[in-house]
Amino acid sequence: MSAQPQPTLPPVRLPSGAELARDALGAPLFARAVRLARWSGPGIRVDGSGELAAEQLAEAAQALGLDPADEDAPALASQAWRVALDTGLVEVTEPEGDGGAVQEEYGTASPGEDLALITGGAPADVLDLWRAALDAVLADAAVPDLDDLVDALEEGGTIDFDRLDWNPQREADFLDGVLANLYLLTADERGAGQGPVPLPVLAASMVVPEGMGAPTDAVLEQVSDAMMRLDDQFRQLEPIGLVEFRPVDEALMAEADDEELAAGSVAGALDDEDVARYGMVRLTPLGLYGVRARMREAGIGAPAVGELADKGADALLDAVCGYPERSAQAEIAQWLDGRDLPAAVAELLAAARGADAAGPLRRLRCQQALALAGPEAEPAVRAVLDDPELGGLARVWLAERGAAGVPAPDAELVYWLTVDTLAAQLAADGPFGSGAALGASTEEAGELPLLMQSLTSHHTGFFERAWRVEHPATAEVLEAMGRMHPDRKAAKEARKAAFKARSRRR
Structure with a gap:
């Protein structure tokens, strides 16, 4: 995983390995891959790339219990077979050749050694197989859809990649960045992580420049394009158990053009049901585990409780x-x-x-x-x-x-403890803390100004004593009180006391 949204992420709470392994085995695509691995054996024919022979896709779909009348059944079977191949659940014997001449048109497939880990391995073994499946699905999700590929076909059947405007690494980085942002929103305990994330919010996080006010029409069009791209990708990622996803309402897409679609979705004036029509997504616990594992492999700090x-x-x-x-x-x-x-x-x-x-x-x-x-x-x-x-x-x-x-306690200890407590509350704002940063405004600081007001009101001559406290953070605490104290007179006294504390330190 190459996207690095920030060096350290907030901690997440994950289920046990056994619970995650059960979730992995219950993911529809992974479960289908396991079933096809068990189905493989004598009589299963594959081509040189390991794909099932065309006439056997119907048999594979039947083995999966898919409806033969469902036109998507062969594609679902083919996808599950590719996952089985990519994870080692299936092993392929290639067609035999002799002196350059192929004697056999097809090779054979049989259950791989790793299939035994599904029932006989530890939860970590199952999760390793699921992560291999996730990698394969993510690679597929980064590929342009079939219509784009057909449009880019040149005479002779080759693809014009310049016309397609597709860079594999760029696409993989984009999807990694999306998942990292979704991870951050899921892990953040301060609000957004409590429910599904609107798809436009996620798209805007990848497109809208930081600090931008009202998005321009060009940016709104990019948000709309990113939304539709993510809508397609999350449809592919849901069956592997990575996300819970509510797609964009097709009727909504028919009602609005690109700019209207994006503008309506980021306007912030919609009720919950209207917002949901633009698509909603969240990482499952298994998805949280999977994205965290990928980020840790990339060297990104992603702690777990x-x-x-x-x-x-x-x-x-x-x-x-x-x-x-x-x-x-x-x-x-x-x-x-x-x-x-x-x-x-x-x-x-x-x-x-x-x-x-x-x-x-x-x-x-x-x-x-x-x-x-x-x-x-x-x-x-x-x-x-x-x-x-x-x-x-x-x-x-x-x-x-x-x-x-x-x-x-004597007075010296009381004042020292007061400064230490305020310094701790100020420091607790860190990237993901719940306090207030040293430079925060009163509005950003939440309850901290009220704590400052309470402390000063209970101690007559607080600032005259406080600047003398032998604590490394005395000056910084008094400066913060000068910015954040709700009483203007007390704030002025705090600033004077901070100056004295700094002068005393020199």
């Missing part, structure tokens, strides 16, 4: 700092599951230390982990009460559980 379960606490906290909150909580819960809780909590607390830029967010994620811990974690938490970086969160955890003998 649960893959850190056997790692140390330092690797866990470093990774979940870039996760959305819900994914971070799920990853932490799986990491804790089965571990000796007191030892695990002590390891997490040790990994949370640090004066580096990621330190505050590590401590926030550690605090989320502690929220999942029971009373048996108390000794490990009490052990860090005197730690300058962890003492504050330790007191919070103990107080929330009504523990006795929790020492009251």
Whole structure:
């Protein structure tokens, strides 16, 4: 896979290998390929390229239980046979020749060794075969349709590729880019991933330049062309189990020209049913697995929740700092599951230390982990009460559980913890986090300005004390408060305090 939408993608939650393997075996095209592999054997004749002899396509369709009256049955059988060949489910013996003269017009086909993996292999074996089938289907989906090929035929039966305007690598890259964007929309927990994606949105993500306002007529025409191209490709990809797809309504295509089709689909003023008429698509869990595997092969960071379960606490906290909150909580819960809780909590607390830029967010994620811990974690938490970086969160955890003998924090610790908490919330915005970036506006920051307002209203002279806090992020936090605090007077005080903090650091 060659398209690289961005170097790191949000984590996804995948079913178990066994569940994915069951989904793979249930994908219609893959299931048909398996049935034909079992059907192959003595008497099955194939040509030099391994394709079934023409008269045997009807037999293959019958073996698949397809309706003989269905004009698409031979094509469905042929496609399933090609998948069986491409995945090694079927092995072919080529026609024999002697001294350059072909004695036999046809070769034979028989079940391949890999067919035994369908029933006797591990889930990973089944998924490897399904991924080989997916690669074959994706290659077919990137080929122009038959009408375009016929139009580009020259005298003598050769194809004029310049006239066809088809570049195989470009087409493969386009489809990979589409799947990467669909993956990102599916994995993104902040909204779009909760349901199917409108086909025009996906097409526009590949065509409309970033930052463009109202699309021009030329861009709308490109969006329309991309929509129809994707409509054809997703029809081919649905039978392998990659996507759930609702095609573009044919009546809609007859009602509107290209510009009207695209303009209506991206206008944003349609109700749900009207939007659905333009086509809807989403990756299945199996599709999410398949696209993720392809991206990982291409060197793109595509984490999955649960893959850190056997790692140390330092690797866990470093990774979940870039996760959305819900994914971070799920990853932490799986990491804790089965571990000796007191030892695990002590390891997490040790990994949370640090004066580096990621330190505050590590401590926030550690605090989320502690929220999942029971009373048996108390000794490990009490052990860090005197730690300058962890003492504050330790007191919070103990107080929330009504523990006795929790020492009251001094003012210095209270202000340090406040700065650390705000720094963590600001850092949590990362590519996929739920907080606010240091440069975010009040609208973009969500609830963070309200948190800032609450903190300052409960501490008289907050900014006069805050700029003196010995924390690496003090100046950055105060600058952010100067931008985001909803009270203009407090925001001005924050900016003055930030200047003092920076001057003090010099």
